[in-house]
Amino acid sequence: MSKEKVSLQVKIQRMGNFLSGMVMPNIGVFIAWGLITALFIPTGWFPNEYLARLVGPTITYLLPALIGYTGGYNVYGKRGGVIGAAATMGVVIGSDITMLVGGMVMGPLAAWIIKKVDKLFEGKVKPGFEMLIDNFSIGIVAALLMVAGYAVVEPIFSVILSTLAQGVYWALNKGLIPFTAIFVQPACVLFLNNAINHGIMAPLGIQQVVEHGKSILFLVEANGGPQLGVLLAYMFFGRGMAKKSAAPAALIHFIGGIGEIYFPFVLMKPKLIIAPIVGSMVSLFIFQTMDGGVVGIPSPGSIIAFLMMTPKGSFIANILGYGIGCLVSMAIAGALLRMDARRDAELEAQEVAAAADVAEVTEIAPVAATATADAQNTVVLGVKIKKIIVACDAGMGSSAMGASVLRNRLKKAQIEGVEVKNASISNLPDDVDLIVTHFDLMKRAKANVNRTNVSFMGIRNFVEATQYDEIIHQVKQNNA
Structure with missing residues (x-):
């Protein structure tokens, strides 16, 4: 992968993380509204x-204000949250469209x-006073x-969101929504799911729910059926540790x-990405x-949340x-795995040999500033490693x-005195000694840490x- 492509992926991941940082803390309220x-x-x-009178004000005022507060808080603490909520009300009042995006921006x-204004007065x-x-x-x-x-931003956002909504309706009428899976599923595997779900699908889906009572846009990314199919294929047709x-x-x-x-x-x-693409298109x-759909964001994307957000009359379809x-x-995934059965055995042998090489390198590494495993x-x-952070994009699930x-x-391993916590890749604490994250998120992790004496170790599966055996070995070596 070229440096430009990696850079673009990291930037989109950061944007997705920033958006999810505003939406995820408020998911409980979205579920309550749903x-x-x-x-x-x-x-x-x-x-x-x-009781239905609760629906309109909650989605029109409360949710955009909460997102505005959370977005402001993430930038400048409580003071940023307060002004973020106030500024969001300017784009909410007078709009006929749900202004979740307005909260995400304002x-x-x-x-x-x-924050900049406060710096002007700092020390003066x-x-x-x-x-x-x-x-x-x-x-x-x-x-x-x-x-x-109210006077400038809201009219602009209303035009943009109305145009996007009309585009969605056009795609629905033309039967094109299933083809979004061609782009969405590969993007999700690259940890861009938060950017897609919270930045695009959620605002448009909420607007559809307000107008029609449900939306399938929430299910473009959050439908877990095709992803579950890949895991079931590994259960029945996989080999080795993957199985x-x-x-x-x-x-x-x-x-x-x-x-x-x-x-x-x-x-x-x-190549297994073909399976969830086709499965998602069928779904x-x-x-x-x-005429299926859900009334809110099914987050987390479990079957329980999926069914809880399913409205009356849509259970069979969903x-x-x-x-x-x-x-x-x-x-599809099972067929591809069976075709690769022989090559899998060879690959597994190579992975075992590579792991042995890594262990050997780690064992004999000389005392120096850094060693690359x-x-x-x-x-x-x-x-000494006293605090370990396991980091993912949102800092919650995996x-x-x-x-x-x-x-x-x-x-x-009877190792004591080591604290292990989880965190978002964009909110790593300063006192961490070792950061463990997925290899695809490693560049972002390193970019978000200023200290030079922090260790980083990657994994493929949380x-x-x-x-984690290599991590245990490294902790023993450093704390000996």
Whole structure:
């Protein structure tokens, strides 16, 4: 992969992480809104005109304001969050379109502006006037941004979002939504799923729910059926460690909804991406033909969230789409795995030999500033490892599982005094000694750490216990 392509991938990953950092903390509220919508709107399970009044204000005001607050908070703490929420109201008031995108833009922008304003006054305020200046500066800037948002930004966003919505309706009417899988599924495997789901599909999907009561746009990326099919294919037709780890991965994916757990199974055999592409196309075709869809973001993408967000009258379509997409993906992936059975055995032997070479290099590495155990691994020798961070894109699902696996491995190895936590790749703590992350996220991890004495070690699968053996060995060596 060229340097330009890697750079573009990293930039898109960062954007996806930034967007998910605004949406993920508020997913619970999205689910609450989705449940109220599914239950109490006129076409819901228990139509109730009184309780249905909660639907409109929640999606029109509360959710955009929460996203604006969270986006501002991520840029400049509580002060940034407060002005972010205020600025978001400027684009929300008067708009006929749900302004989630307005919150994603105005929140961080307002926080950045007040951060710059605060720097102008830094060291120039006389003692006793700090609170006065702080309150009036944020008040004045917030008022200006609210007016600007209402008079200038909101009309621009309304035109853009209306155009995008019309494009989606055109694609739906022409039956083109299934073809989005050709682009979405490969992008997801490269950890661009957050950029797609939270940056594109969620805002447009929410608007469709407001207008039509449900949307299939949430299921373009969040439908886990085709991904589950790949894991099931490895269970029945895979070989070696991939086959052994596929069963727990499938269970975690199906019940827990951690989509990232399937990525390594495709990355180790890139041609398998054909399976989820075709499976997703079939699923989306069924959703579209049978009028399926969900009322909110099914996050995490487990079967439980999928069914909870399914409105009355769409269960058959959604279950058929999920199940048939899974079976199609499994059939294609299984056929490809069986064709590669002999070559897999040879590859496995090569991997074992390569692992032995890595272990040997690690064992005899001389005491120096750094030693490289892998092309991307950077291990600082002689520095005691007291805190390990397992990092993923959002810092919630796969990294939490990885941290749990690593803690158990450390306990079995009788290594004490080492703290293991999970975190987002963009919010790595300063006091970390070793960062463990997926190889595809390694460049971002290194870019987000300023200290030079931090070690980095990559893995291919967050839940495969044997991959942590090299990390255990390194901890023992550094802490000896």
